[in-house]
Amino acid sequence: GIQVEQSPPDLILQEGANSTLRCNFSDSVNNLQWFHQNPWGQLINLFYIPSGTKQNGRLSATTVATERYSLLYISSSQTTDSGVYFCAVEGYGQNFVFGPGTRLSVLP
Amino acid sequence: KAGVTQTPRYLIKTRGQQVTLSCSPISGHRSVSWYQQTPGQGLQFLFEYFSETQRNKGNFPGRFSGRQFSNSRSEMNVSTLELGDSALYLCASSPSSGNTIYFGEGSWLTVV
Numbered sequence: 001g002i003q004v005e006q007s008p009p010d011l012i013l014q015e016g017a018n019s020t021l022r023c024n025f026s027d028s029v030n031n032l033q034w035f036h037q038n039p040w041g042q043l044i045n046l047f048y049i050p051s052g053t054k055q056n057g058r059l060s061a062t063t064v065a066t067e068r069y070s071l072l073y074i075s076s077s078q079t080t081d082s083g084v085y086f087c088a089v090e091g092y093g094q095n096f097v098f099g100p101g102t103r104l105s106v107l108p
Numbered sequence: 109k110a111g112v113t114q115t116p117r118y119l120i121k122t123r124g125q126q127v128t129l130s131c132s133p134i135s136g137h138r139s140v141s142w143y144q145q146t147p148g149q150g151l152q153f154l155f156e157y158f159s160e161t162q163r164n165k166g167n168f169p170g171r172f173s174g175r176q177f178s179n180s181r182s183e184m185n186v187s188t189l190e191l192g193d194s195a196l197y198l199c200a201s202s203p204s205s206g207n208t209i210y211f212g213e214g215s216w217l218t219v220v
Contacts, residue, residue, distance in 0.1 A: 043211040098151035
């Protein structure tokens, strides 16, 4: 099945800093999503982005499907951005596979 | 539009017991999938249902089972609980494959 890697595994930032999270996947995908898991465990949908670039406020994402990677950009980070960020991919006719996540800590 | 609803949110069970978790998808969504999240194994796919049919199944023992009803609501059952089944169980819904999936708040299961 598809393998998903995320880097870095952990990231500590000062409030106001920018960051880039990376997701690599091993095969062609039908679907790619970025999620933020809050401290209570809920996975919040950030982007549905199997290809191309999208922006939503301080967050943006880019997926280069031909090179099998996606990037999540967080600008002017806030303490509320803390949590774990997951990339999940779905191959054609397959189930979703989640990466191991990037744990982000934003310090005041 | 109401989100994905999972019940119960928290539960404690004893080894050997069985448990049933429920998931009500977003209205109009016909696909429901279940995931198990543990600190050691991360987020792992359990199974997916679409229009009452199981479409995909993850690599879990037969003690884990599920079903979907005609109104798209889904249940998962774990029989003969083991300590290692303690986890956050997450349900997600989507209109169909290849679409955005939306998660519920999860059910925290502790097996003692």
